[in-house]
Each structure stands twice: as C-alpha cells, then as structure tokens.
Amino acid sequence: MLRERLLEALALKELPRAGWVREGVAQPESVAAHSWGVAWLVLVLCPKHIDREQALCIAIVHDLAEVRVGDITPHDGVAADDKAARERAAFSALNKGLPVDLMPFAHAYGTTPEGRFVKACDKLDMALQAQRYGNEQGLDLQEFIDSALAKLEPGLLRELAAGD
Numbered sequence: 001m002l003r004e005r006l007l008e009a010l011a012l013k014e015l016p017r018a019g020w021v022r023e024g025v026a027q028p029e030s031v032a033a034h035s036w037g038v039a040w041l042v043l044v045l046c047p048k049h050i051d052r053e054q055a056l057c058i059a060i061v062h063d064l065a066e067v068r069v070g071d072i073t074p075h076d077g078v079a080a081d082d083k084a085a086r087e088r089a090a091f092s093a094l095n096k097g098l099p100v101d102l103m104p105f106a107h108a109y110g111t112t113p114e115g116r117f118v119k120a121c122d123k124l125d126m127a128l129q130a131q132r133y134g135n136e137q138g139l140d141l142q143e144f145i146d147s148a149l150a151k152l153e154p155g156l157l158r159e160l161a162a163g164d
Contacts (some may be wrong), residue, residue, distance in 0.1 A: 012031045013030050014030060017034055023133075039056055041059075054112075061102050062105075068090035069087055126148050
C-alpha cells in the first residue's frame with residue numbers, strides 16, 4: 001500500500017493547474033510545480049515568528065488531495081463546502097498507510113500561523129506565476145493577480161504580488 005500511495009502522489013507532477021489551462025497558457029505548470037513554488041517562497045520569505053519546518057511541511061502537502069479530486073477552481077461551479085469535503089476525504093485516504101501522519105499539516109493550512117503564512121505564499125505564487133506567464137506569453141492574467149491581492153494583507157507579500 002505504501003508504494004501505491006507514493007506513486008499516486010507523484011502523479012501531481014503531471015496534473016496541470018486548471019486555471020492556467022483555462023486561460024490558454026502554453027505548457028502550464030503542474031500542481032507539483034506550484035507546490036514547489038509555494039515551498040520556495042516559504043523557505044525564502046519565512047518571518048522569524050513562523051516555524052519554517054512546519055510551514056514547509058504544510059506547503060509541500062497543501063494540494064496533495066488534488067491528485068484524486070483534480071484542481072478545482074472557482075470557475076468549476078463546485079461549492080466551497082463540497083470542494084473542502086472532497087479534498088478532506090481524498091487527503092484522509094491518501095494519508096492511510098503512510099509512515100508519517102500528514103493530517104496535522106492538512107488541518108493547519110490557513111488555520112495556524114504557519115498555515116496562514118503558507119496560504120499567503122500560495123496566493124503570492126499564483127500572482128508571480130501570472131506575471132511570468134503574462135510577460136512571457138502576452139496573456140492578460142490580471143484576474144489572478146487581483147484575486148491574490150484581494151486575499152493578501154498589506155506587507156511584503158502583497159507588495160511582491162502587486163509587482164511594485
């Protein structure tokens with residue numbers, strides 16, 4: 001069972017981010033590439049009052065459930081509660097048989113200080129990636145930047161997302 005879970009999680013490397021696909025981005029990043037981007041931002045931007053190791057663990061697994069449920073976006077018409085329930089069930093099933101319990105990291109996303117920081121880095125990653133794709137491919141991806149800015153509090157992460 002462990003081998004199957006490990007192989008299943010690796011499929012995140014091949015799952016393209018749905019929002020970029022919808023917008024016609026050529027060669028969009030995978031969910032795994034996005035998770036790496038979030039982890040990179042956590043590593044580099046982590047403030048002293050945040051437990052970096054905890055935040056990195058949260059960043060690495062924050063989209064793991066998408067390997068089973070897909071990358072559900074607001075444009076898919078799935079209610080937030082339904083999306084959350086699907087992702088909880090998928091994460092719980094993926095967690096079974098692993099030598100480490102990943103559930104605390106899943107529960108921490110957006111709820112603990114570390115989880116809130118990771119969630120902010122998640123939004124920053126989206127904004128930075130939109131800037132990259134927009135510049136490289138001539139696409140108008142401002143809606144992604146605006147979405148990130150709407151969720152980021154004033155400070156460094158918001159300034160980076162805005163491109164100021």
